[in-house]
Amino acid sequence: MAKIAFILLCHKDPDAIIAQAESLTVVGDYMAIHFDARARPEHYARIREALKDNPNVTFARKRIKCGWGEWSLVQATLNAVESAIEAFPRATHFYMLSGDCQAIKSAEYAHDFLDRDDADYIESFDYFNSDWIKTGMKEERLIYRHFLNERKHKWLFYQSLEWQRRLGLTRPVPADLQMMIGSQWWCLRRRTVEWVLDFTRTRRDVMRFFRTTWIPDETFFQTIVRHLVPENEIRCRTLTFLMFTDYGMPVTFYNDHYDLLLSQDFLFARKISPEAADLKKRLGKLYAAADQSFQISNEGRRLFHFLTGRGRIGRRFAPRFWETEASLGRGRELMIVICKKWHVAKRLCERIRATTNIPVIEYLFNEESARLPDLGGIQTTLEKRTRHRRALMRMLFDYHDTDRLVICLDPANIDLMQDFHADKSSTKILDLECEFTDSYLLGHARRVGLAGDQTPQDTLERLLPTIRYDIVFEKERIRDAGFEHLDRIRESASVEENVPPLARFLGIPIDTAWEIASTPHLFTD
Template identity: 60%
Template structure:
C-alpha cells in the first residue's frame, strides 16, 4: 500500500502549515516539517504545540537558516528527509513540498497514480545541454566556489567570483557524476531515498562540492538520483505544477484558478497565494474526496503564455550575421499570401500551380511539408528555415530560376512580413480576409493549445471572444502597416472584385485571375 511521507519546507504562515499537515495526515500519510530558523520562534512553537498530539507529524531535528541559492536549502531538505526515513518506516514515497503548495488531486487519485508506475518523479535534464538555465550564471555555478549569497551579499559574491576567474581557480565536478539540473519539487521512492542517503554517507566529497555550489537545490538531488537509478525508472518531470513569468518569478494562483488547476496533469500545485483562502479550502476538500475523476486537459502553461503575450509585438532591428550580402535583388518579386485559415490559402496556391508557371510554396515557416523543392539541410526544420529566412528565399529563387515567388504567411508573423516587405525586392501582399465562426475558433484554440478535449465548455465560452478579438486585431495591424502593394480578397467581395485583386497581385491576365478567383469552395471551412 502506498504511504507518502511529505517533506514540508516552510518559512511563514504557521496557520497554513498546521492546516497542511493536518490535511495530509488525515488521509493516512505522514509529514515531516522543516521550519526556517529565520522565521519567528513564536510561530515555530505554535506549529509544534498544535501538532504535538499528531503521531503522523515529525519535525526535522535541526533547523537551518535558509537563503535562496544557498546550500542551506539542501541541508534543510536532507535533515527532514533523513528524519522522515527513520521515523516513518511504512512510507513508500517521499514527496517534497513547500508551504505554498496545495493538492490539486485527491489522496485516492495520488496513491493510484504512484502505484500505477514504479518510478521516481524528478525533473532532471543535462546541465550542459539541457538549456534549463535561461539567464544568469551557468557553468560558473559549478566550477567556482560560492561562499556568499548573491542577494544579500552581492558585492562579496561577485568579488569572490571575479577573483577566482582571474586566478583561474576552477574545480572539477565530483568523479563519476553527470551533472543534472531541474526543479526541486520531487517525489522519490523509499529505495531511492535510502540509496541517496547511503551515497552521501559514503562520499563526503559530494557534500563538500555541493556546499559551495550556487543554487544546489536545483542540482543536488537531480544529479544523485540520475546517478543511482536506471533511466527507465525515472520520469523526468516534477509531480508539482508550477509556472514562471518572463522575469523568472513563479506564477501565483488565486481563487479563480480552481478549475484550471484541477485539469493539469500534476498532483500538487505551487504556489498558492496565502490570501486565496477560498482556493485553499476547496483544494483541501479535493484531497479528502473519494471516487472523484479528473478531466485532464493540461492547457495551463500554453493558456498562461497566450494571455500574458497578448498585445506584445516582436521587432527585429538588425540582420543576422549570416544574412550579410545575402539580400534579395531589386528584380525579385515576392508575393505573400497572408491568411489565418491555412486551408484557404493552400487551395489558392494549389490552383496557382495548376494554372500558371509561377513558383508557389505554402507555409514554409510553419510546416515542414510546404511544397518545397529539395534544398538540403537549410530546409530540414521550420526553426532552421526561420533563422536563415532570407538565404532560404534566395535559394528558392535560384532553384526555381524565377524572378517571382509566391509563399503563404500567417498574419501573426507580422515581423516576418515587414522583413520581406522592407527588402530591396518588390513585395506584394494578398490578404485573404475570412470570417471566424465558433466552430473554427474552437478548433483554433485546440491547435494552439489554449484549450483541450477536457477543457470545460464554460471556460471555452469565456475564451472565445478573446481569441476572436486577437484574430481581428491581427488583421487590423496588417492593414495599418500601410504596405504599398496590398490587396484583399474575401468571400463577401465576390468573384469579380477578387479577380481584379489577384490580377494585380500576380500580374496575370484577367482570364487566369478570374479562374483563380472562381476556385471551387475556396473559402469553405
C-alpha cells in the first residue's frame, strides 16, 4: 500500500504548518519540512517544538535562504528529500507541497489512486518546442548564467544578462539531456527519487549548469526525471489542482470553493487563502476521513473562466486602423440574427434561405466549422475572422454578389454588433427570445464544460442562477446598446405577433414572413 512522504517547503504561518503536518501524518503518512532560513527563528522553533514528538515528521538537516527563481528552492527540496529518504524507509511516494496546499481527497482515496498505477506524476514538456512559457525569457533562462535574483537586484540582473549577450557568453545545455519544463508540484516514486539523488552526486557538470539557470524549480526535476525514467512510467501531469488568471497570477481558493475543489481530479489544491479558516478546517478533517466517495466532474477551470469572464467585458483584439476606417459599403444591409439557442437560429435561417434569395451564414464568428467559401485564408480561423471582421464581411458581400446578407451571432458578441452598427452600411438585428428551462441550462452547462455528469446536485443548483443571470445580462446589454433597428420575435408569442417584426427585419412581404414564422417546431429544443 502506498505511503506518502510529503516534502513541504514553507516560510510563514507556523500554526498552519503545524496543523497541516498533523492532519497529513495522522493516517500514517510522513512529512519532511524545510522552513526557509530567512524566516523568523521563533516561528521555526515553534514548529520544532510542536512536532518534536511526532515520529512521522522530520526536518531538512540543513536550512537555506530561499529566493524565488533561484537554485536555492531546488537545493532546499533536495535537502528535505534526503532527510525523508533516510527517516522514512517505508515511504513509497514523495509528494511536493507548499504551505498553501491542502488535501482535497481522503488518504484512502490518495493511496488507492497511487497504488493503481506504478508511475511518476510530473509535468515535463519539451523546453524549446512547447508553449509552456507564455511570456518573458525562454532560452535566456538556460544559455546565460544567472547569479543574481531578478526581484532583489532587478537592474543588475538585466545588466548582467545584457553584457553576456553583447560578449556572446552563451553556453550549451548538457549534451545528453533533453531540457524539459513543467509545474514544480510533483509526486515521484521512491525509486525515482533515489535515482535523482544518485544523479546529483555523480553528475557535477549538470549540477553546475542548473545552479546558474533561472527558475530551475520548473526545469531541474522535470528534466532529470525524464532522463532517468522510461517514458511509459511518467504521467505528464500534476496531482495538485492549481489555476492561473489570464494575468499569470495563481487563483486563490476561499471558503465557498469546498465542493468545487472536491470534484476535481486531483489529490491536493493550491493556493488556499490564509483567511479561509473554514475551508482549511474542513479539508484538514477530510484527509483522515474514512469511506468517502468523490464525484469527479473536473469542471473547475472552465467554471472559473466563465464566472470571471462575466465581469470583464471588452474586445480581445483591437481593430487595425485600416479596418476601423473601412466600410462594408454604403447601400449594403447586414441582418444579424442573435440567439443563445443556436439550433433555433439555424432552423430559422434554413427557412429564410428556402423562402427568400437572401444569402445566410450561420455563426461564422462562433463556430470554426461554419460553412464559408475560400476567401484566401482570412476565413480559416475564428481569430482571423474576428480580427478582420469588416474585411471578411466585405468579401462575403462580394462573393455572394449581393447587397443584403444574413448572419447569426451569439448574444455574447455585442462588440461585433456595435462595430457593424457603427458602419456606414445599414445593420438590422433580430433577437430570437427563447425560454430556458432548468434542464436546458444544465445541458448547456455540460455541453460547454461548466459541469460534468458527476457534478454534485447542490453545485448544479448553485450554478443555475448564475447561468440564467448571464443570459439575462447579455439581453440587457443588447437592449441598452441603443441599436437603431432592433426587432424581436418570442417563443411565447403567437405566429401573428411574430410576423410583423420578422417582415420588418428581412424587408419581405407579410405572407412570406408568415410562412417563415409558422415554421413547425421553430423553438423546439
